[in-house]
Amino acid sequence: MVSSNQTILVTGGAGFIGTHTVLQLLKEGSRVSIIDNLDNSVEEAVHRVRDLAGPDLSKNLEFNLGDLRNKEDLEKLFSRTKFDGVIHFAGLKAVGESVVCPLRYFENNLIGSINLYQTMAKYNLYGQPEKIPCVEDFDLMAMNPYGRTKLFLEEIARDMQKADPEWKIILLRYFNPVGAHESGKLGEDPKGIPNNLMPYIQQVAVGRLPELNIYGHDYPTPDGTAVALPTTWELVAVHLFFEMVAAFEKASGKKIPIKLCPRRLGDATAVYASTGEAEKELGWKAKYGIEEMCRDQWNWARQNPMGYQS
Numbered sequence: 001m002v003s004s005n006q007t008i009l010v011t012g013g014a015g016f017i018g019t020h021t022v023l024q025l026l027k028e029g030s031r032v033s034i035i036d037n038l039d040n041s042v043e044e045a046v047h048r049v050r051d052l053a054g055p056d057l058s059k060n061l062e063f064n065l066g067d068l069r070n071k072e073d074l075e076k077l078f079s080r081t082k083f084d085g086v087i088h089f090a091g092l093k094a095v096g097e098s099v100v101c102p103l104r105y106f107e108n109n110l111i112g113s114i115n116l117y118q119t120m121a122k123y124n125l126y127g128q129p130e131k132i133p134c135v136e137d138f139d140l141m142a143m144n145p146y147g148r149t150k151l152f153l154e155e156i157a158r159d160m161q162k163a164d165p166e167w168k169i170i171l172l173r174y175f176n177p178v179g180a181h182e183s184g185k186l187g188e189d190p191k192g193i194p195n196n197l198m199p200y201i202q203q204v205a206v207g208r209l210p211e212l213n214i215y216g217h218d219y220p221t222p223d224g225t226a227v228a229l230p231t232t233w234e235l236v237a238v239h240l241f242f243e244m245v246a247a248f249e250k251a252s253g254k255k256i257p258i259k260l261c262p263r264r265l266g267d268a269t270a271v272y273a274s275t276g277e278a279e280k281e282l283g284w285k286a287k288y289g290i291e292e293m294c295r296d297q298w299n300w301a302r303q304n305p306m307g308y309q310s
Contacts, residue, residue: 005029005030005031006030006031006084006085007030007031007032007033007081007082007083007084008025008030008031008032008033008083008084008085008086008087009032009033009034009035009077009081009083009085009086009087010022010025010032010033010034010035010086010087010089011034011035011036011068011086011087011088011089011090011116012036012041012088012089012090012091013032013034013035013036013046013063013089014034014036014038014041014042014043014045014046014063015036015040015041015045015089015090016041016177016187016188016189017089017177018034018036018041018089019045019046019048019049019186020177020181020186021087021089022034022046022049022061023049023052023053023181023186026049026053026057026058026060026061027053027057030060031060031061031062032060032061032062033061033062033063033064033077033081033083034046034061034062034063034064035064035065035066035068035073035074035077035090036063036064036065036066036090037065037066037067037068037090038065039092039108039191040092040190040191041189041191042189042307042308042309043063043065044308044309045186045189045308046061046063048185048186048308049061049186051185052181052183052185052186062081064077067112068090068111068112068113068115068116069107069108069111069112069115070115071115071118071119074115074116074119075119078119078120078122078123078125082123083123083125084125085125086116086120086125088113088116090112090116091108091109091112091113091149092104092105092108092109092146093146093195094146094195095144095146095147095195096195097146097195098144098145098146098147098149099144099145102145105145105146105149106145106149109146109149109150109153110149110152110153113153113156114156117156117157117160121160121164150173154171157169157171173273175273176196176197176198178198178293178297179198179288179292179293179294179296179297180296180297180299180300181296181300182296182299184296184299184300184302184303184304185300185303186300187297187300187301187304187307188202188300189304189307189308193209197241197244198244198248198293198297200212200213201244201245201248201256202248202297202298202300202301203301204256204257205248205252205254205256205298205301206301206302206305207305208305208306210257211256211257211258211259212245212256212257212258212259213259213261214241214258214259214260214261215261215262215263242258243290244290245258247290247291247293247294248294248297248298250294251291251294251295251297251298252294252298252301252302
């Protein structure tokens, strides 16, 4: 657990999850350094974080354009700053692309992470959670190259901790985070065609895309679509794709045209998470549902129809 007055490195901090995490860290009194190669993000998102944090807190935020695959970028950063912990979000995450370009994912996600671990070890940085292990028991089974990179990295982390118990590691298995910051200033803005459902719906609603492609309509689920939905801060219950579309249409007042397409390689029939362990161990309980999720997502889209680009 991160406490105030610590200096935290957030990799991938310009991304959707990263920006929200950085803003919260600043509000809790931490000093934050971001390293991001902007492969699927823009620096404007960091500027928005500064605006929301205010002039005083934003003095504690540093942005570094760098790539974890480049050891020199990491060396430069760690040699001048003593970090108390690292939150590692950097990585490619599109299931479909990982099936087509698996080596790109292995190079980016594995090599980048290994470089990060090596640099952390060199500078004796292991993090300081109050309790370990923070894991949930479940059979681990990856269905695509992206998932396998995540699984490999977990195994590497476990091996490092076994070899040197000074490593304090929390493995994050979060699902697709959905919604946006309530201000409408921070939100998901993927480059190219979105791979996740809600930014895809959002771009159709604002006219950036003509229709929503539903990949697979013959799954053994109530409406035939796959169920791969988030249970993070803004979505608790499971809703099928058509229900999500209907909810967003209600929030936005926009009609979302739909095109049914063949299944996409690498997708699971159904996968979603329980938040029970988080409530038990951390005292955290989800309090927002689909209505608030779609409301905040539309607020972001309405204010930023082209994302962070002007």
